[in-house]
Amino acid sequence: MAVREAEPLGSLQEVQEVGLDREDLFGLYRHMLTARGIEERGHILYKQGKIPGSFYTGRGNEAAAVGVGAAMGPDDVGCPIQRDMGVHITRGVEPWRIFAQYMGRADGPTHGRDGNVHLGDARLGLHAMVSHLPAMLPVAVGMALAFRIREEKRVAVAWCGDGAAARGDAHEGMNFAGVRRLPVVFLIDNNQWAYSTPSYLGHAIDHLADRASGYGFEGVVVDGTDVLAVFREAKRAIEKAREGGGPTLIESVTLRMEGHAVHDDASYVPKEMFEEWARRDPIERFRNWLRENAGMTLAEEDEITAGVKKLLNESLARAEESPWPDPSTLLDGVYASQEELDTPHHK
Numbered sequence: 487m488a489v490r491e492a493e494p495l496g497s498l499q500e501v502q503e504v505g506l507d508r509e510d511l512f513g514l515y516r517h518m519l520t521a522r523g524i525e526e527r528g529h530i531l532y533k534q535g536k537i538p539g540s541f542y543t544g545r546g547n548e549a550a551a552v553g554v555g556a557a558m559g560p561d562d563v564g565c566p567i568q569r570d571m572g573v574h575i576t577r578g579v580e581p582w583r584i585f586a587q588y589m590g591r592a593d594g595p596t597h598g599r600d601g602n603v604h605l606g607d608a609r610l611g612l613h614a615m616v617s618h619l620p621a622m623l624p625v626a627v628g629m630a631l632a633f634r635i636r637e638e639k640r641v642a643v644a645w646c647g648d649g650a651a652a653r654g655d656a657h658e659g660m661n662f663a664g665v666r667r668l669p670v671v672f673l674i675d676n677n678q679w680a681y682s683t684p685s686y687l688g689h690a691i692d693h694l695a696d697r698a699s700g701y702g703f704e705g706v707v708v709d710g711t712d713v714l715a716v717f718r719e720a721k722r723a724i725e726k727a728r729e730g731g732g733p734t735l736i737e738s739v740t741l742r743m744e745g746h747a748v749h750d751d752a753s754y755v756p757k758e759m760f761e762e763w764a765r766r767d768p769i770e771r772f773r774n775w776l777r778e779n780a781g782m783t784l785a786e787e788d789e790i791t792a793g794v795k796k797l798l799n800e801s802l803a804r805a806e807e808s809p810w811p812d813p814s815t816l817l818d819g820v821y822a823s824q825e826e827l828d829t830p831h832h833k
C-alpha cells in the first residue's frame with residue numbers, strides 16, 4: 487500500500503466542508519500565535535536565568551500541533567511531545583500555567599515537580615511526556631486498549647519525533663495497535679533532525695508513514711506547515727479510529743527552526759534549509775490564507791494579535807507571582823487517589 491500524500495486545502499468552502507467556520511479559523515490562528523508567543527517569551531525568561539534546566543521550543547511546528555489538537559474530541563486523550571506546545575494551548579491549558587511550569591512554580595501543571603515541556607493536564611486529556619522517547623507512545627496505545635475494553639468511543643493520539651520513531655517502543659506500540667485495530671492515531675513530527683542527526687541517517691525510506699503498511703494500517707504524509715491540511719487529516723484519522731477503523735500513521739513534515747534546545751545553535755543545519763523553510767513559516771502562511779480566503783481584515787488581525795499579546799503579558803506577570811512548590815507536598819500526586827481515577831478521562 488503506497489503512502490498517501492495529503493492535498494492542501496484551497497478554498498474557504500473546502501474548509502467549511504471539514505467543519506471549520508470563520509470563528510474556528512481565527513481560533514486556530516490565535517492558538518498558533520499563542521504557542522509561538524509563549525515560547526518566544528520563554529526564551530527571554532531562560533536568558534534572564536528564570537528557567538531552571540534547559541528550554542525547548544517547537545518553532546515551525548505550531549500548525550501541526552494546533553491542527554491535531556483542534557481535531558481531537560473533548561474526551562480524547564493524547565501524549566504530545568517537546569515540539570507540541572500548540573496542543574496544550576488548543577486543549578485549553580492556560581498560558582500562565584505554562585509559564586509557571588517553565589519556572590518550576592507550584593501552579594504549573596506538574597506543580598513544580600518537573601520543568602519545561604514535560605507537562606500535561608490530565609483533566610484536559612493530556613498526559614505529560616517523560617524524557618525517554620518515545621516512551622509515551624506505548625502509553626497512548628494502552629489508553630486506546632482501555633477505551634476498547636470499556637467500549638468507549640474515545641481515541642488516543644500518540645506523538646513522537648522522527649528520531650524517536652527509530653526506537654523499539656515505536657515499533658512495538660504500532661504493531662500492537664495494528665494487530666488489535668485500536669482507536670489510536672500516531673503522529674510523527676518529522677522535523678528532519680533528531681538533535682544533530684539528519685533524517686537520512688535515521689531511516690532508509692522516503693516517508694516514515696510508509697511504515698504503516700507493515701503494521702496493517704493507513705499511512706499519510708502531510709505538510710506540517712499547513713494547519714488546515716493537518717486538521718483535515720487528523721480529523722479524518724481520529725473519526726476513523728473512533729468508528730472502529732483502526733489506527734492511522736500521520737507523518738507531519740516540518741523543519742525544526744531552532745536548535746534542539748536553547749544551548750544548541752543548530753550550526754549543523756544547512757543555512758539554505760532554514761531559509762527555505764522560513765519562507766514556509768506556518769503562521770505567515772496561515773495569515774496570508776486568512777487574508778486571501780477568509781477575508782480577514784486588518785482590524786480583525788490587529789485585534790487577534792493585540793489580544794494574544796495582552797494575554798501573554800498578563801499570564802507572565804501572574805506566573806511570576808506563583809509560589810515555589812512547598813517541599814512538604816513532595817509526595818502528593820505520586821499515587822493516584824480514588825477521586826482522581828474518577829475523572830472522565832479515567833473512567
Ligand SMILES: Cc1ncc(C[n+]2csc(CCOP(=O)(O)OP(=O)(O)O)c2C)c(N)n1
Pocket residue numbers: 568569617618619620646647648649650651675677679680681742746
Ligand atoms: C531514549 C532516549 N534517548 C535519548 C534521549 C535524548 N534526546 C532527547 S530528544 C532527542 C532527539 C529526538 O529527536 P526526534 O525524535 O527527531 O525529535 P525532535 O527533538 O527532533 O523533535 C534525544 C536524542 C531521550 N530523550 N530518550
